[in-house]
Amino acid sequence: TSVYGIIGYPVKHSKSPIFQTKAFEYLGINAVYIPFEVKPENLESAIKGLKALSVKGVNVTIPHKEEVIKYINEISQEAKIIKAVNTLKIIDGYIIGYNTDAYGFITGLKEVEPDLSGKTALVLGAGGASRAVIYSLITEGVKIYIANRTKAKVEQIIDDFKTLTKYITDFIQYIEFYRIEEILKEVDIIINTTSVGLKDEDPELFDYSRIEKKHIVVDIIYKETKLLKKAKEIGCKYQDGLPMLIYQGAKSFEIWTGKKAPIEIMKNSISMY
Numbered sequence: 001t002s003v004y005g006i007i008g009y010p011v012k013h014s015k016s017p018i019f020q021t022k023a024f025e026y027l028g029i030n031a032v033y034i035p036f037e038v039k040p041e042n043l044e045s046a047i048k049g050l051k052a053l054s055v056k057g058v059n060v061t062i063p064h065k066e067e068v069i070k071y072i073n074e075i076s077q078e079a080k081i082i083k084a085v086n087t088l089k090i091i092d093g094y095i096i097g098y099n100t101d102a103y104g105f106i107t108g109l110k111e112v113e114p115d116l117s118g119k120t121a122l123v124l125g126a127g128g129a130s131r132a133v134i135y136s137l138i139t140e141g142v143k144i145y146i147a148n149r150t151k152a153k154v155e156q157i158i159d160d161f162k163t164l165t166k167y168i169t170d171f172i173q174y175i176e177f178y179r180i181e182e183i184l185k186e187v188d189i190i191i192n193t194t195s196v197g198l199k200d201e202d203p204e205l206f207d208y209s210r211i212e213k214k215h216i217v218v219d220i221i222y223k224e225t226k227l228l229k230k231a232k233e234i235g236c237k238y239q240d241g242l243p244m245l246i247y248q249g250a251k252s253f254e255i256w257t258g259k260k261a262p263i264e265i266m267k268n269s270i271s272m273y
């Protein structure tokens, strides 16, 4: 039996064990996928433990995605630029880190908008999750406005993403929240990556009544946030975080097994919950 899993803190709410286990079962692969709760101070010893126990691969979630980079042997190109790793493949104690969140996000987005090139996106937030989203949008030729409370984080993204294109400042522009209304006409896709929608009484990050039917609205949180409710009301095409979750997991599965992930099986396994 091969052992896979997810390390995070907290980790008990993760849906990955459900759909990864289904995928292994469906393809008849002899493997288990276990949630490992790892406190930040135990990350290094946990990674050593994974090697000692011949675990073949893990997903890495909050709060370890950045920190784990210290303990791996090799990092993929996209994870290096994003500065976050969500997938480890372990071969005889040698660890390769990947970021499949970028692929997961863009693959989900293509379900609602297959033709992304030349489009303009408004990204709310510039934290860890936002970086994978922005990376994937740039690689598809999408122009991006980023709104964030802390401007320095947007400047850091521009600086880190320079290696992607010489013309990075043509792709990314900072925008203050209070100026969003001025640019909404040019925007095709609105994406919330902030943690604001997690709370039950989430505040509006800008005046959501200004959203138009032509906007595609995405929130990477797995629930119907105030932003998504408004988008639905207005009649926009919209998406929550579940497609991103499934597709990042599918990509991890493929990295580990070399087999095509059974997407529909994985999706169905969590829509029942």
Ligand code: ATR
Residues within 6 Å of the ligand: 124, 125, 126, 127, 128, 129, 130, 148, 149, 150, 153, 193, 194, 195, 196
């Ligand atoms: P994650 O890994 O989920 O992206 P994070 O790196 O802590 O988590 O990022 C959280 C994001 O939500 C940041 O963009 C943060 O804004 P700052 O960079 O200014 O901190 C944003 N955020 C959190 N609470 C917010 C609030 N009340 N209003 C606006 N933005 C908020």
